[in-house]
Amino acid sequence: xxxxxxxxxxxxxxxxxxxxxxxxxxxxxxxxxxxxxxxxxxxxxxxxxxxxxxxxxxxxxxxxxxxxxxxxxxxxxxxxxxxxxxxxxxxxxxxxxxxxxxxxxxxxxxxxxxx
Numbered sequence: 001x002x003x004x005x006x007x008x009x010x011x012x013x014x015x016x017x018x019x020x021x022x023x024x025x026x027x028x029x030x031x032x033x034x035x036x037x038x039x040x041x042x043x044x045x046x047x048x049x050x051x052x053x054x055x056x057x058x059x060x061x062x063x064x065x066x067x068x069x070x071x072x073x074x075x076x077x078x079x080x081x082x083x084x085x086x087x088x089x090x091x092x093x094x095x096x097x098x099x100x101x102x103x104x105x106x107x108x109x110x111x112x113x114x115x
């Protein structure tokens with residue numbers, strides 16, 4: 001049993017594999033649907049200031065960035081960074097796939113970092 005199994009109380013809509021043909025057309029093929037998960041959004045703010053020089057950068061604009069983390073059970077271990085995650089009809093690009101291990105050396109759960 002996974003250490004985080006009690007936290008995986010949400011459902012991920014789908015994970016799709018994306019292929020591109022010679023003309024640049026993308027085709028999505030659903031790999032998984034209705035996956036038990038933990039979906040967590042995070043938000044960061046860049047004010048456009050350099051802390052070291054205490055001067056405003058050339059952009060000088062406040063930027064917001066949003067990332068998401070998805071925790072999954074270990075049986076979904078063939079997800080690739082080229083796949084696309086869909087949650088609430090919005091597509092997210094996978095930036096990184098991390099496998100976290102238990103003390104016994106087995107994969108406990110998988111974390112997807114999304115953009």
